[in-house]
Amino acid sequence: MENFQLNDGLVLPAIGFGTYKLNGSLGVNAITSALYNGYRYLDCAFNYENEGAVGQAIKNSGISRGKIIVASKLPGRHHRYQEAIQTIQESLFRMNLDYLDLYLIHWPDPIQDQYVEAWQALIDAQKFGLVRSIGVSNFLPTHLERLEKETGILPSINQVELHPYFNQEEQRKYDQRHGILTQDWSPLARGRAVTDEKVITNLAAKYNKKPQQIILRWEIQLKTMPIPKSSTNEHQKSNLELFDFQLTDSEVEEINQLTRSNGRNKNQDPAVYEEF
């Protein structure tokens, strides 16, 4: 599998595993199975209430801690400096880990407008050794510019909604220009009809692949990192089988053409959306 190297040196695999909705013992089993199937990057969040399940799955897998990249996210209600530090410590406690590999600000929540203070807390958490790398999620260029202006430090990652209906061309270019890796949430559009689009089914037939594999391969060729979630062994395995074929530039462009201005899944526009 190919790798990404972040602006602070941390190396990530080309694809990660999403854990939203994987909670409790069923969640532990699904996440353990993902680790057995070869995933080495787990994405979770304080708000998913599954950090305990992620920690348990890591323990159950028997894989050494240093071989797994673990990421979690700070919720909007804890953007104040002291609360942010305590929340990271609570994430570690829930996961039963000594350090996290990545911690992201989950949403900028621009109306509340405390994300620069939260960023200062993440910068310090990295200095304290609580986290190895710090990033953001759902940040627009205007939010990133403020982080740079007020703290001088840019994130290693920006995790944003990205799938064929919303390809994030502008944000991707901005991130790339600033040395920030774009990571794709809901890379399969959360199971929406995008897999039935003619351009996707035609490419699936051409390459003898599943529609989901065509979409994930397209995201990799956009130089972004998808983090698909799956509760089934079969889908987890299939979502990793992406490295024995390559789309042509014009095929990548054909998939890009599926993007539309209202293509977001739930219309969560970070310019106005607030999540606590």
Ligand SMILES: NC(=O)C1=CN([C@@H]2O[C@H](COP(=O)(O)OP(=O)(O)OC[C@H]3O[C@@H](n4cnc5c(N)ncnc54)[C@H](OP(=O)(O)O)[C@@H]3O)[C@@H](O)[C@H]2O)C=CC1
């Ligand atoms: N930062 C943020 O604001 C956000 C972050 N995220 C992160 O991104 C991750 C991924 O996004 P998510 O919203 O979960 O949606 P995804 O786009 O990953 O889609 C998940 C859905 O696709 C199905 N699926 C997965 N693989 C296959 C396959 N090969 N064939 C058929 N169906 C498949 C799953 O079903 P099944 O389980 O049956 O396989 C599930 O219903 C989340 O889990 C979370 O970690 C998500 C939303 C927002």
Ligand SMILES: O=C(O)C(=O)[C@@H](O)[C@H](O)C(=O)CO
């Ligand atoms: O899943 C996440 O990380 C979120 O940020 C949520 O907003 C999610 O997208 C959702 O749909 C909650 O209803």
